[in-house]
Amino acid sequence: MLSRELLKEALRRALATGADYAEVFAEHTRSKWIELVSEKVDAIGDNVISGVGIRIFKGTRCVSGSASSLEPSAVLQCASRVAEALADSAQVEDLVLRERIFGDVHPVKIVPGDVANSEKIDYMREACLAAREQSGEIVQTNGRIQEVDHKILIATSEGLLTQDRQIRTRLFVEAVASADGENQTGMIAPGARKGIELFDDFDPRELGRKAAAQAVTMLHAGYVSAGVMPVAIENGFGGVIFHEACGHSLEASAVALGQSQFVGKLGQQIANPKVTAIDDGTIPNGWGSVNIDDEGTPSQKNVLIENGILKSYMVDKLNGRRLGMASTGSSRRQSYQYEPTSRMTNTYIAAGEDRDEDIISSIEYGLYAKEMGGGSVNPVTGEFNFAVREGYLIRNGKICEPVRGASLVGKGSEIIQKIDMVGKNVARGQGMCGASSGSIPTDVGQPLIRVSSITVGGR
Amino acid sequence: MTYQEFKESVIREAKARKIAEYEIYYTESESTTVEIFQEEVKGYSTESSLGVCFRCVVNERAGYASTEDLSEEEAVSIVDRALANAGSIESETKALLHKKGDHYEKVSETQKEEVSGAELVETALGVQRKLYQADSRVTDGTQTYLAQGREKYALYNSNGLDLEDRAAYTQCVAVSVVKDGEEMNNGMADKMGAMKEIDIDALVAEAVEDAVSAIGAEGVASGKYPVVFSGKAMASLLMTFASVFSAEEVQKGLSLLKDKEGEKIAADCVTIVDDPRYPGSAVKRSFDGEGVAAYAKNVVEDGTLNTLLYNLATAEKAGVKSTGNASKPSYASVVGISPFTFYIKPGEVSREELFRKAGSGIYVTSLQGLHAGANPVTGDFSLAASGFLVEDGCKAKPVKGFTVADNFYALLKKVVSVGSDLELVHGRVGAPSVLVEEITVGGK
Numbered sequence: 047m048l049s050r051e052l053l054k055e056a057l058r059r060a061l062a063t064g065a066d067y068a069e070v071f072a073e074h075t076r077s078k079w080i081e082l083v084s085e086k087v088d089a090i091g092d093n094v095i096s097g098v099g100i101r102i103f104k105g106t107r108c109v110s111g112s113a114s115s116l117e118p119s120a121v122l123q124c125a126s127r128v129a130e131a132l133a134d135s136a137q138v139e140d141l142v143l144r145e146r147i148f149g150d151v152h153p154v155k156i157v158p159g160d161v162a163n164s165e166k167i168d169y170m171r172e173a174c175l176a177a178r179e180q181s182g183e184i185v186q187t188n189g190r191i192q193e194v195d196h197k198i199l200i201a202t203s204e205g206l207l208t209q210d211r212q213i214r215t216r217l218f219v220e221a222v223a224s225a226d227g228e229n230q231t232g233m234i235a236p237g238a239r240k241g242i243e244l245f246d247d248f249d250p251r252e253l254g255r256k257a258a259a260q261a262v263t264m265l266h267a268g269y270v271s272a273g274v275m276p277v278a279i280e281n282g283f284g285g286v287i288f289h290e291a292c293g294h295s296l297e298a299s300a301v302a303l304g305q306s307q308f309v310g311k312l313g314q315q316i317a318n319p320k321v322t323a324i325d326d327g328t329i330p331n332g333w334g335s336v337n338i339d340d341e342g343t344p345s346q347k348n349v350l351i352e353n354g355i356l357k358s359y360m361v362d363k364l365n366g367r368r369l370g371m372a373s374t375g376s377s378r379r380q381s382y383q384y385e386p387t388s389r390m391t392n393t394y395i396a397a398g399e400d401r402d403e404d405i406i407s408s409i410e411y412g413l414y415a416k417e418m419g420g421g422s423v424n425p426v427t428g429e430f431n432f433a434v435r436e437g438y439l440i441r442n443g444k445i446c447e448p449v450r451g452a453s454l455v456g457k458g459s460e461i462i463q464k465i466d467m468v469g470k471n472v473a474r475g476q477g478m479c480g481a482s483s484g485s486i487p488t489d490v491g492q493p494l495i496r497v498s499s500i501t502v503g504g505r
Numbered sequence: 506m507t508y509q510e511f512k513e514s515v516i517r518e519a520k521a522r523k524i525a526e527y528e529i530y531y532t533e534s535e536s537t538t539v540e541i542f543q544e545e546v547k548g549y550s551t552e553s554s555l556g557v558c559f560r561c562v563v564n565e566r567a568g569y570a571s572t573e574d575l576s577e578e579e580a581v582s583i584v585d586r587a588l589a590n591a592g593s594i595e596s597e598t599k600a601l602l603h604k605k606g607d608h609y610e611k612v613s614e615t616q617k618e619e620v621s622g623a624e625l626v627e628t629a630l631g632v633q634r635k636l637y638q639a640d641s642r643v644t645d646g647t648q649t650y651l652a653q654g655r656e657k658y659a660l661y662n663s664n665g666l667d668l669e670d671r672a673a674y675t676q677c678v679a680v681s682v683v684k685d686g687e688e689m690n691n692g693m694a695d696k697m698g699a700m701k702e703i704d705i706d707a708l709v710a711e712a713v714e715d716a717v718s719a720i721g722a723e724g725v726a727s728g729k730y731p732v733v734f735s736g737k738a739m740a741s742l743l744m745t746f747a748s749v750f751s752a753e754e755v756q757k758g759l760s761l762l763k764d765k766e767g768e769k770i771a772a773d774c775v776t777i778v779d780d781p782r783y784p785g786s787a788v789k790r791s792f793d794g795e796g797v798a799a800y801a802k803n804v805v806e807d808g809t810l811n812t813l814l815y816n817l818a819t820a821e822k823a824g825v826k827s828t829g830n831a832s833k834p835s836y837a838s839v840v841g842i843s844p845f846t847f848y849i850k851p852g853e854v855s856r857e858e859l860f861r862k863a864g865s866g867i868y869v870t871s872l873q874g875l876h877a878g879a880n881p882v883t884g885d886f887s888l889a890a891s892g893f894l895v896e897d898g899c900k901a902k903p904v905k906g907f908t909v910a911d912n913f914y915a916l917l918k919k920v921v922s923v924g925s926d927l928e929l930v931h932g933r934v935g936a937p938s939v940l941v942e943e944i945t946v947g948g949k
Contacts, residue, residue: 074574083757086595089839090568096574097554110550114573124553129550131622163593185544186758222882227761229882272727272908272947303542303644305682305691321814383554422874426646426682426691427907431874431889453878455908455947503878503887503908505945 047072048098052118053201056100059125060205064134065102065109067363068203070125071117071340072098073382075196076159080166082189085174087167099382106368107132110385143207145166148344151359152331154213156242158193166191167241169250170217176254177221181262185229187254190218192237200342208342212315214333214487216242216476219253223261230267230450232260233435235393236326237333237476237487259438260417267448270437270504276412277454277497278405278440283418283475285394285490287497288323290423291430291458296350296358298365298376298388299482307459311356317462319354320398327375327391333476334391341386348475350393351462362388387483394491398468402494405467407443413452413502414438414445420477421454424450428458431503453503461497469493503504506575508533508555512661514580515559519663522584526562526602528662530794531555532836536654539625541633543645546626556836559583563591567600571837601817603827604664607798609791612670612782620675620700625651629677632705634886636681639713642720646682646691651675653700656788665763666796673829674787674932675700679712685720692716697787697932715870719891722903725948731866731921732909732944733859733895738869739936743777743849746884747934750777750804751830751842752819759882761914762810770810771917776850777805779814779830783846786932794833794840796925802828804844805917814842848935859924859940861898867946868893868900869909884913887947907948916941 048056053070060068075095081088098121099112111128113120157165168189174187196212216237223230234257238244279287292308298304308316317323327336327345336345349357361369362377365388379386406414414437421432434452438445474491506514512529533555537874540548558571561584568591570583613729620628629651639642652675659669678695684838692715696703703834732741754760762770771777793799795817803811815823816831832843860868869892879886891905911919924938 080593086597087593088596088598089567089838090590090593091839092590093837094569094572094579094582096572108548110548112550112552112554114554114556116574127551131551150764163589167593222758224758229758229761231880231882272910272945274949300510336812383552385548385550419878421878424691424873427687429873429889431878431908433874433878433887451885451887451910453874453889453908453910455889455906456531457906501906501908501947503889503910503947505887505910505947 047074047197047199047383048116048121049447050143050207052121052325053207054143056121056125057141057201057203058138060100060102060124061138062136063129063132064136065104065132067103069341070098070201071382072199073197074355075194077194078158079190080170081172084186085171085178086123092260095381097382100124101385102128103364103367104132106364108364142205143201144205147209148208148338150337152239152335154241157195157213158215158241159195161242169245169436173219173250173254176251177219177258180255180258181223182260183223183225183262183265183396184221185224185276186483187224188220192216198340202342206342208338210337212239212336213239214239217244217248217253219257221258221261223265225265228265230261230264230486232257235476239333239335242469250390262484263448264436264450267450268450270449270502271411272502272504274499276409277415277423277500277502278412279415279418279495279497281469281471281493282473283490284415285372285475285492286432286477287461288395288492289390289393290421291428291456291461292431293344293390294423295428295458296360298359298361298369301359302365302368305426308356314356315354316356317354318465320468321351321354321462321465322396323351324395324396325360325390329392332392332489336391339375339377341373341377341378343373343375344392345375351476360388360390362386378483378486379388380486384484389481389483389486389504390479390488391424392474392489392491394472394474395468395493395495397431397472397493400467400469402469405469405494405496406440406445408467408496409440410442412440414440423458430458431455437491451504455501455503461500464498465495466498467496469495506701508575511557511575511580514577515584518581518584522588524561524563524588524843526662526663528560528602530558530560530833530836531659532657534654534656537622538650538652538653539629540583541629541649544630544633555658558836559587561587561591562600562602563588565599566591566594568594569839595839598818599821601821602662602664603666603796603817605666609798612789612791618881620653625653632677632679632709635705635709636679636713639709640683640686640717642683642717643713644682644684648680650678660792660796662796668792668796669794670790672788675703677703677708679708681712681716683716683720690716690719695931719903719905722891722905725867725894725904725946727948728946729943730946731863732941733863733866733868734794734939734941735868735870736926736936736938737930738872739849739939740928740930740934741872741875743847743936744930744934745879746881747844747847748881750814752813752815752823753842755813755824756819761884762813765810766812768810769808771805771808772920773808774852774923775805775808775917776803777847778843778850779847781845786846788932790845793829794831797827797829797831799829799845814844816840816842846933846935847941848927848929849923849937851925851927853913853925854922856924856926856938859922859938860900861894862922862940863895864898866895867904868895883926886911886913907946910945919943919949
């Protein structure tokens with residue numbers, strides 16, 4: 047992408063005013079999405095992103111700059127502009143860049159860019175048609191296939207030169223059911239760090255049927271009444287509860303600035319002893335997986351909480367300096383235009399020992415959250431809110447009628463104490479996580495869990 | 506190569522492929538952002554970005570491709586990619602390019618402020634110091650962001666349109682964190698405009714008050730209450746549901762405002778305005794994402810839906826004229842529809858009068874989880890909220906950790922009274938405080 051000589055010169059310029067660390071991040075990304083509305087191709091986006099982001103550190107002070115160009119003059123200009131923000135002068139010694147190849151544990155069989163639109167359209171259309179045919183109440187379907195071929199290069203004043211190519215594909219199928227002027231939606235959206243071979247993992251008709259079934263179920267659901275109750279949260283995307291309520295507060299970006307409920311709690315019991323939580327960027331072909339993070343550090347499996355005890359934060363280089371901690375390979379950025387910071391990869395609650403049937407039968411009156419929607423959290427207070435996409439009431443230990451309009455509201459540090467039953471079957475679900483360094487692919491996950499009491503919003 | 510050279514190459518490639526109808530959309534921006542943590546500069550960043558989108562219309566179907574790589578090779582590639590994509594489109598919506606002939610309002614040149622990086626840093630440090638001085642409970646975690654930027658939008662098409670808008674802005678965001686015993690709260694305030702017009706003392710007071718006033722907040726009992734939404738809270742709700750006014754969402758069946766033009770959809774006291782050159786907004790535009798002249802309009806007037814928001818394609822389908830609301834959030838975006846500065850027109854009643862009218866109820870100052878807990882297709886929302894109790898017609902103690910749930914369409918009709926205190930969020934969406942009858946609150 048950029049020559050070794052150019053990278054060395056850019057780093058030299060960036061260091062010229064006294065920085066003690068400099069980093070060049072270059073990117074060339076092709077992305078494409080194809081959207082079907084009611085089984086017909088409605089729009090296609092087809093984009094190339096190309097540019098450079100340069101950072102320098104002096105102690106814990108960071109200066110950064112970016113430019114939408116990989117032309118040598120633009121890269122060098124960006125480096126000089128960044129250096130100008132520091133006033134000192136410095137003698138920069140000759141840099142030696144040594145290339146490191148960390149390997150790729152995420153094989154891609156079919157590069158999306160090599161496949162014609164028509165093949166992708168046929169697959170998505172089949173999924174949408176299956177949704178349509180599922181029920182006469184389905185009035186619309188939306189399908190979307192999204193692919194990214196993200197090439198990155200990182201060179202630092204520590205002498206590191208490394209590259210990665212991240213290919214990801216995701217399929218969205220949404221069904222809208224309508225009756226008596228009311229609409230409800232159902233959605234399924236699997237993705238992986240894979241190419242078009244992702245099609246082999248899912249029968250398109252099955253995707254369509256699932257989305258439609260969810261929409262129809264929710265269309266005939268009544269509203270849940272608000273209150274405090276025990277909730278059983280299903281595996282897979284249910285893990286968004288941990289992601290939102292705790293994961294963000296374990297990012298060094300929040301911890302280093304004192305904006306986290308878990309500051310100073312390493313080694314302490316912060317969760318129910320049943321809870322072990324992991325952030326693992328090394329899962330082969332995982333949606334949130336990376337070979338190297340966006341500072342060039344190899345990704346690793348980080349145990350965050352073990353049997354309720356806080357073991358580790360997720361740390362990037364800059365916040366690592368503030369905390370006196372080494373990077374955990376957790377630095378991520380959406381693109382060269384964002385400054386990287388500590389983020390999650392594939393985050394999940396590990397398997398426990400409770401049987402699913404025991405979890406359900408333990409609840410006299412409560413909510414079974416089969417599919418969660420998205421959510422958000424205030425990292426300072428840990429207060430969160432997330433939507434239940436598909437929920438059912440539990441009465442006398444049995445899953446009963448579906449309910450709509452439910453949301454779960456609580457505080458992260460309290461909820462993880464209340465996870466008092468943890469099932470055996472971990473599944474992961476895909477999401478896009480938004481924060482200061484942009485929108486990045488992350489997996490959430492867990493087995494079926496029970497939260498002994500939580501505020502359920504409804505009407 | 507420069508944009509001008511790239512544009513000429515693209516035009517040449519389009520002609521070589523005998524593409525009769527096409528458009529080149531270009532944006533560039535430059536910005537500097539300063540971030541203060543404790544009493545130090547935590548971050549300082551400069552950004553220069555640009556991008557080009559090529560859109561061709563072939564057999565009435567639009568194909569898109571975009572790039573940031575202004576090279577001869579990419580000029581060829583985006584034309585080829587857009588052409589191939591146009592060939593895959595099956596939508597029956599007729600894609601259109603705008604023709605010459607509109608009158609474009611001259612956008613008053615935003616005061617070009619050449620504030621140096623050093624001045625930006627000094628100003629931001631000053632805001633941060635004032636945050637700490639404002640209240641002894643203000644603690645670390647408190648941050649100030651100050652950004653200054655310039656943007657340029659250009660649109661060229663094969664019908665001979667060749668337009669350009671320029672804008673400059675300064676934005677200051679103050680985030681306060683306060684600690685009272687073991688309890689921590691945060692607050693935020695954000696202002697946009699020319700640097701010298703930003704009232705820093707007011708910004709600081711608002712950010713700190715936002716955090717301090719929530720100290721000691723408790724839960725509320727579940728039930729149905731009259732609710733006063735603050736301007737900020739109401740604006741965030743309006744922003745979340747703004748898409749229901751889009752003709753595209755309506756035509757796709759994703760908004761319940763189908764066939765509602767000319768009908769009452771809200772209480773008589775509700776007027777909703779869309780203005781591309783609202784005086785309080787930093788970015789003022791003369792043309793929309795398709796080159797149609799942008800103008801101010803009442804979307805809802807005294808409760809009646811005057812018009813949906815249209816771009817060329819949806820207007821053609823409905824047999825009306827575009828309202829100049831074609832949007833391209835980024836240069837690469839497919840043409841969509843969105844309002845410019847979208848706000849509920851303030852009434853004549855003070856906020857205190859709204860509290861008096863509510864008698865006993867809840868004053869909601871903040872709503873969270875809007876991207877997840879609100880469904881624009883159905884209008885349903887169930888959102889985490891915080892605010893204050895209203896007792897005996899006055900603002901009383903702080904409350905948090907509850908949910909408010911209702912339906913946006915129903916809520917518009919349940920507005921009892923509209924306050925006079927318009928608040929604008931990010932210069933994009935605004936509302937005064939609003940009293941709404943009976944909303945379901947989930948709490949203890």
